[in-house]
Amino acid sequence: MEHNPLIYFDYAATTPVRPEARDAMLRALDQFGNPSSRYEYGRQAAQQVKEDRETVAAALGCAPGEVTFTSCGTEGDNWAIRRGAELNRRKGRHIVTTAIEHAAVLETCKDLEREGYEITRLKPDKSGHITPEQVAEALRPDTALVSMMLVNNETGAILPVADCVKAVKTRDPAVLFHCDGVQAFLKTPAPLARLGADLIAVSGHNIGAPKGVGALYIKKGVRLRPLLTGGGQEDGLRSGTEATAQIAGFGAAVRAVMADETRLARTAAIKEYTLSRLKQALPRLEILSAGDAPHICAVSLPGYKSEVVVRVLGDQGICISSGSACHRGKPSHVFAAMGLSKPLLDGALRLSFSPNSTRAEADTLAHALKDAADTLFTTLS
16 A cells, blocks of 8 residues: 655644654663762763763753753753742732643633732734834733743744743842743754843754654742752752653754754744745635744635545645644634634634755645635635
């Protein structure tokens, strides 16, 4: 049975493991010493973890001591929000976030709400943006923490985190600021630590590293309680034997991405070309967000069910999504928060790109999407 070649436009969900990361992981698996062991084999493993931490810190624009390795972005978000709120518990039990955050943030806030915290969820405008004025106006004397992503994972909108940090700290320097930087890490020009946030979570599998590794930037002076207690690894903040192979893959992926200086321009160019081809092939298609970030945009086929379209294209080996991979087929809370009409909401699709996405792939997507629209019955919504 023949299989169509995979055409992948879902890089916001995950990315293929880069060859450099795979090679580094294999070396780490062969060099299996425990970094906490005092003999040479252990010291070699510890040295590799140290070098990879320095690499990630350089990409974030911070000191190596401000980087703690985690298992993923979700872990980093959970740790930052829970422990950040706890750290500021004497200040109050109010948290400000947005209605368009990743589930890792929204569900954590929801859980804290059940524990007695009050959550303010800021709504975006129709383009998916939030303003610093909204954030500043939401602050209260009992606000402990603000959590805002930099790049929205479904629209590609860049939120004004740096300006929001300034607004918050000007009003009340004691408020902690957390940023979900997963979709922004190495996909926006400036190092994330320059945002001024106190806590920033990033993930490896979104940049060509393996699944199962990420990092949390903890600004110097912010004293979070440990996530895990035990042997004192990760400067006592996250005990447990280091995942040396995943960390090695993470470091190698970061180095490879940073060496590709034209990656952002190439990604933005293929996104622009794809949107142009889709509008040409499907005049009814609506661009919900062209995306401020170079790698994500959102469109809609009004009157069609996005999940059906995703399945039809998937059967042809073309991978797109109807929103975050974490929705698992549920309606997108991001598109709903933007106040879209039901036909636009029903037909919403997310496209996300890599620097190596091609025009030929975009042409194939446009043809397949047009064929799907021509053969599928529209809904009555």
